[in-house]
Amino acid sequence: MKKKLVISTGAGMSAESGISTFRDSGGLWEQYNVMDVASADGFRRNPKLIHDFYNARRRELVNAKPNAGHLGLVKLEEYYDVYIITQNVDNLHERAGSKNVLHLHGELMKVRAMDNDSLVYELKPGALETTPETLIDGHHVRPHIVFFQEAVPNIEPAIELAQQADVFVVIGTSLNVYPAASLLHYVRRGVPVYYIDPHPAAVPANVHVIAEPATRGVEDLTKILLADSRK
Numbered sequence: 001m002k003k004k005l006v007i008s009t010g011a012g013m014s015a016e017s018g019i020s021t022f023r024d025s026g027g028l029w030e031q032y033n034v035m036d037v038a039s040a041d042g043f044r045r046n047p048k049l050i051h052d053f054y055n056a057r058r059r060e061l062v063n064a065k066p067n068a069g070h071l072g073l074v075k076l077e078e079y080y081d082v083y084i085i086t087q088n089v090d091n092l093h094e095r096a097g098s099k100n101v102l103h104l105h106g107e108l109m110k111v112r113a114m115d116n117d118s119l120v121y122e123l124k125p126g127a128l129e130t131t132p133e134t135l136i137d138g139h140h141v142r143p144h145i146v147f148f149q150e151a152v153p154n155i156e157p158a159i160e161l162a163q164q165a166d167v168f169v170v171i172g173t174s175l176n177v178y179p180a181a182s183l184l185h186y187v188r189r190g191v192p193v194y195y196i197d198p199h200p201a202a203v204p205a206n207v208h209v210i211a212e213p214a215t216r217g218v219e220d221l222t223k224i225l226l227a228d229s230r231k
Contacts (some may be wrong), residue, residue, distance in 0.1 A: 005080035005225070006165035007073060008183050009159075010087045011164020012197055013214045016067040019090055020060065040149040043142065047132040054143040055129045057089075057108055062128070066096035069171070069214035072222055074098050079226065080167070085158045087173065087180050089145060102161065104154050104180055106145035113139035120144055155179050162186040169194045169221065172214050175201040192228075194221055 011019070024073050036042045037053040066168045074097040077083050083100045089108040111130055113119035119134050134141055146152055162168060162183040168191055184203075184227045187193055195203055196210045196217030203209065208224075210217045 002079065002081040003166035004164055005076060005082045005167045006085065006161045007082065007169040007171060008085045008087075008180065009093070009171045009214075010173025010177070010180070012147075013069060013086070014064070014067075014088050014090050014092050015172065016069065016213055016215050017090075017092055018060070019064055019088075019092070034148065038145075038148055040147045043147060047142070051130050051132060051134075054108065054145065058123070059127045061090050061092075062125075064090070064092065064194065065214050066092045069218040070096035070098070072215075072218035076222060076225065083161050085161060085180075085183065087177060090221065102154055102158055104146070104152055104158060106143070108143070108145070110144035111136070111141035112144045113137075114142055115139060115149055144230070152179055158183060159186050163188065165191055167192050167194075167225065169196070171196040171217065173197065175203070194224070196221060198210075208223045 004070050014137045032053065036046065037050055043050050058068065070092050073082065073084065073093070075186055077099065082098070083102070085102045085104060086093060087104050089103065089106050091107065091109055109128070110122050112121070113136070119137070119139060122143065130141060130143075132140070163186050165187055168184070170184065171195070173180070175184070184193070193207045194210060195207050196212060196214060198211060200209050200211055210220050212220060228229050
């Protein structure tokens with residue numbers, strides 16, 4: 001039976017694909033007020049601004065491609081039972097071929113009905129832009145994004161995955177974004193933990209730090225995991 005490898009990914013996972021990060025120097029939060037474009041209050045105040053903001057993010061994503069880090073995680077599925085928990089709203093893990101992806105903060109290429117959260121629609125190529133007036137099946141829609149001031153519906157299944165991990169990996173995150181950053185605390189004692197980031201945050205001594213961008217870091221991680229699996 002394959003060991004369960006659970007991987008938590010953040011913005012640094014997709015940065016090398018050209019996806020704009022939010023918190024880094026030069027990131028989106030330096031260009032926009034976060035509470036205007038990514039909060040529940042901001043959406044109530046100015047829904048058009050938020051629709052426009054995510055329309056621009058979709059245009060960016062259409063031109064992006066999975067990088068070697070994304071593809072490397074798919075390769076690990078040959079040796080491990082791989083589950084990815086991502087803070088990213090892009091679909092690059094899926095486009096790379098990852099089978100088990102749990103999105104904590106929503107999905108950019110989807111919208112949901114304003115009057116029924118259970119009605120989620122995948123936008124079709126060529127029709128990726130929405131406005132407050134957009135109707136799908138008679139429903140006005142909003143970005144399928146978890147805004148600040150909203151609950152994170154998928155945090156419970158993410159915690160369950162962290163608790164089940166035989167190996168736990170964190171890639172491309174500052175470990176400052178909660179509740180995602182708390183997943184590390186649910187990993188069972190004695191389970192190997194790896195952290196890939198070119199500017200890693202302070203972590204407990206038992207965490208193996210790989211201070212590299214996602215592409216090189218996943219390559220290094222693969223060598224370590226495959227060497228361990230052969231012991």
